[in-house]
Amino acid sequence: MRGWFVAAASVATLISAAPALAQSRIGVADRPAPTPTDAPSYVDEAFAADAFEVASSRLALSRSRSPAVRALAQHVIDDAAMTTNALLAAAEEANVPPPASASGDNVKGAMLDALTQTSGRDFDDTYIAQQRRIHQEQLALHQRFAADGDSDILRDYAVDTAARAADQLDAVNDLRR
Numbered sequence: 001m002r003g004w005f006v007a008a009a010s011v012a013t014l015i016s017a018a019p020a021l022a023q024s025r026i027g028v029a030d031r032p033a034p035t036p037t038d039a040p041s042y043v044d045e046a047f048a049a050d051a052f053e054v055a056s057s058r059l060a061l062s063r064s065r066s067p068a069v070r071a072l073a074q075h076v077i078d079d080a081a082m083t084t085n086a087l088l089a090a091a092e093e094a095n096v097p098p099p100a101s102a103s104g105d106n107v108k109g110a111m112l113d114a115l116t117q118t119s120g121r122d123f124d125d126t127y128i129a130q131q132r133r134i135h136q137e138q139l140a141l142h143q144r145f146a147a148d149g150d151s152d153i154l155r156d157y158a159v160d161t162a163a164r165a166a167d168q169l170d171a172v173n174d175l176r177r
Contacts, residue, residue, distance in 0.1 A: 037144065039096045039151040046087050046161070047099035049138050050080040052108045053131070056115055060127045069124050072175055076131065079168060083161050094153040108134075128175060135169040 036042045053076050060073035091098065111130050118126045142162035149155045 036141075037148040037150060039091070039094060039149065039154050042141070042145045042149060042151075042154060042158070043087065043091045043096050044099045045141055046138070047084065048108060049134055049141070050084045050087070052112065052134055053077070053080040055112055056127060056130060056134075059115055060123075063119065063123050064127065065120075066124050068175055069127060072131070072171060073127075075171065076168065079164060083164060086157060086161070090153050090157040094151045096151065096154065128172060131172045132169065135165055135172055139165040139169060 036045060057073035057076040057080070060069055061077075064070050064073065088098065111133075115123070115126050115130060139162060142158040142165055146155050146158035146162055149158060
């Protein structure tokens with residue numbers, strides 16, 4: 001368990017290498033994230049999404065001047081830490097190997113790369129749009145695994161986390177208004 005906690009604590013450090021994964025920015029960000037139903041793939045995807053949320057939100061805390069965006073970013077970081085720890089505990093209980101990497105796929109790398117290249121109002125708009133997208137994808141991921149996943153333990157986690165993803169998506173959408 002301790003090794004998994006160390007992995008969770010280093011999520012932001014690991015994801016910082018994600019821009020190198022962005023091989024092509026054209027079309028990559030437009031593909032939807034997969035929604036796996038096998039436990040190892042689900043754990044990897046959920047872990048990578050949390051890692052992206054943390055990395056992008058840490059950028060928002062350091063670069064945004066909007067109190068509302070900064071408050072959302074802190075909420076996202078806090079929630080992602082909680083869901084990551086719960087995911088790792090559930091995966092260990094279900095005898096699923098720890099996530100292979102926090103970097104995720106090329107889409108998340110391209111999104112983080114795009115965010116790092118913006119500033120000011122463009123940064124806030126990009127951050128909000130990305131949070132909307134990642135939370136929509138997270139919601140679909142958790143709902144799909146809750147319905148069709150191959151691990152009872154992780155299906156229970158997915159049910160709880162889908163509710164959190166829906167709440168966060170509401171918070172992101174409220175910020176836009």
